[in-house]
Amino acid sequence: MVEIRQSIPVDEAIRRIMERVKTGATERISLAEAQGRSLAEDIVASHDVPFFDRSPVDGFAIKAQDTKGAEPDTPRRLVVVETLGAGYVATQPVVGGKAVRIMTGAPIPEGADAVIMLEHVTETLEGDQPVIEVTSPVAAGENIIRRGEDMKEGTVLLEAGRQMAAGEIALLATFGYGEINVFQQPVIGVFATGSELVSVDEPLAPGKIRNSNSPMLEAQIRQAGAIPRYYGILVDDFDQSYAAVVGALKEVDYVITTGGVSVGDFDYVPAILDKLQAEVLFNKVEMRPGSVTTVATVGDKWFFGLSGNPSACFVGFELFVRPIVKTYLGSSTPHLRKAAALLTTDLGRPNEFARFVRARLTLEDATLSVTPVGLEKSGIVSSLAEANALLVVPPRTEKLRAGEKVDVICLDMNPGLPGA
Numbered sequence: 469m470v471e472i473r474q475s476i477p478v479d480e481a482i483r484r485i486m487e488r489v490k491t492g493a494t495e496r497i498s499l500a501e502a503q504g505r506s507l508a509e510d511i512v513a514s515h516d517v518p519f520f521d522r523s524p525v526d527g528f529a530i531k532a533q534d535t536k537g538a539e540p541d542t543p544r545r546l547v548v549v550e551t552l553g554a555g556y557v558a559t560q561p562v563v564g565g566k567a568v569r570i571m572t573g574a575p576i577p578e579g580a581d582a583v584i585m586l587e588h589v590t591e592t593l594e595g596d597q598p599v600i601e602v603t604s605p606v607a608a609g610e611n612i613i614r615r616g617e618d619m620k621e622g623t624v625l626l627e628a629g630r631q632m633a634a635g636e637i638a639l640l641a642t643f644g645y646g647e648i649n650v651f652q653q654p655v656i657g658v659f660a661t662g663s664e665l666v667s668v669d670e671p672l673a674p675g676k677i678r679n680s681n682s683p684m685l686e687a688q689i690r691q692a693g694a695i696p697r698y699y700g701i702l703v704d705d706f707d708q709s710y711a712a713v714v715g716a717l718k719e720v721d722y723v724i725t726t727g728g729v730s731v732g733d734f735d736y737v738p739a740i741l742d743k744l745q746a747e748v749l750f751n752k753v754e755m756r757p758g759s760v761t762t763v764a765t766v767g768d769k770w771f772f773g774l775s776g777n778p779s780a781c782f783v784g785f786e787l788f789v790r791p792i793v794k795t796y797l798g799s800s801t802p803h804l805r806k807a808a809a810l811l812t813t814d815l816g817r818p819n820e821f822a823r824f825v826r827a828r829l830t831l832e833d834a835t836l837s838v839t840p841v842g843l844e845k846s847g848i849v850s851s852l853a854e855a856n857a858l859l860v861v862p863p864r865t866e867k868l869r870a871g872e873k874v875d876v877i878c879l880d881m882n883p884g885l886p887g888a
């Protein structure tokens with residue numbers, strides 16, 4: 469007799485997972501290793517930026533009041549007393565009637581309260597003495613970047629859980645954070661299951677297909693910020709499969725299997741979980757694709773039995789594995805972003821389960837539109853590369869019409885957003 473599984477709504481499945489998730493351990497790494505990692509500490513500005521009043525232009529640092537009444541007919545003449553490059557400090561204050569030639573990024577000399585650009589003065593020599601002529605008044609404060617204008621000491625710049633990209637790395641470098649505390653990346657073991665599978669470098673034979681799910685999962689794992697460890701293809705043999713899963717559970721933080729999770733004769737994942745005495749959180753979700761997605765815990769390890777059908781496997785990872793990884797990495801927003809978009813075509817086939825339709829979001833005239841891509845069947849690989857979103861069709865929805873507003877889940881991967 470085939471086991472009849474108790475199905476639960478997607479929200480309930482996510483709730484069961486999220487009530488058990490934990491953040492991971494932390495480690496200290498160098499800034500050079502920071503890209504893609506998640507901060508485990510708040511980053512605070514350790515000083516004002518800029519750290520001194522500085523010039524944003526190449527010009528002359530002056531006292532604004534010296535330019536009062538300056539006109540082409542009555543230019544004001546200022547004596548240039550020194551030249552200041554970025555990285556150096558003036559040797560003397562600017563006093564009335566004097567100017568310091570100053571380069572972009574150099575500190576404003578004491579006594580100066582404005583900078584006039586090189587292009588806006590006439591430079592002459594009186595004997596050996598450089599002199600400038602100013603032909604229009606300059607306001608106090610002009611062309612001066614004040615200390616702390618960019619960032620004030622003590623401000624929290626980045627919060628724990630923030631994933632680091634180029635901008636965050638620039639901030640860390642600005643404040644001298646050569647080392648930072650980050651969350652350790654969970655290591656996720658991946659098994660492909662099924663005697664029909666051959667690997668990417670093997671020739672096809674009758675009845676065989678290439679294993680596309682585990683390379684896809686490895687990419688999804690990396691994209692989420694975790695580390696994949698591929699354990700290969702398991703042929704449909706219970707004892708071998710059980711032993712391999714037991715071995716992996718000792719070595720990694722979570723295990724993902726793809727395939728063998730339904731009710732077929734060679735679908736061994738349910739029996740493996742049984743023998744492991746795993747706590748199965750659910751093994752049937754009211755969703756298409758991915759209705760057989762199974763999530764369990766084995767001691768303190770997570771086990772994800774994702775469907776063998778490529779798109780079901782893909783969606784199962786994004787909905788159920790990704791938020792666990794993101795929470796482990798300290799994120800306070802572990803789920804993919806949701807948005808509303810206008811549907812561009814009619815969408816048929818009402819279903820008693822929620823549907824996650826692979827789709828493409830485009831942005832035109834400040835309006836998000838969504839179009840289903842390719843064939844909707846769960847075994848279809850072709851639409852995965854086209855999709856940058858999942859269109860969410862709630863259960864038992866009547867036919868959706870072009871122009872209706874629908875919910876979409878934005879995927880965090882190529883072709884990205886807006887995917888016009």
Ligand SMILES: Nc1nc2c(c(=O)[nH]1)N[C@H]1C(S)=C(S)[C@@H](COP(=O)(O)OP(=O)(O)OC[C@H]3O[C@@H](n4cnc5c(N)ncnc54)[C@H](O)[C@@H]3O)O[C@H]1N2
Pocket residue numbers: 660661662664665677678679680681682726727728729730731732735757758759760774775776777778780846847
């Ligand atoms: N009697 C029932 N049959 C099925 C049910 C059901 O409720 N009752 N559910 C169907 C649904 S829905 C899905 S989804 C699949 C899930 O099957 P499994 O997760 O057990 O996966 P497999 O049987 O191993 O394979 C399904 C399909 O996917 C191909 N596959 C498997 N692994 C890979 C891989 N690594 N790369 C590419 N393609 C893969 C496999 O060859 C099959 O075609 O069960 C339905 N059946």
Ligand code: MOO
Pocket residue numbers: 755756757758759760775777780846847
């Ligand atoms: O639930 Mo299955 O994953 O739709 O094809």
Ligand SMILES: [Mg+2]
Pocket residue numbers: 727728729730731732735776
């Ligand atoms: Mg099966």
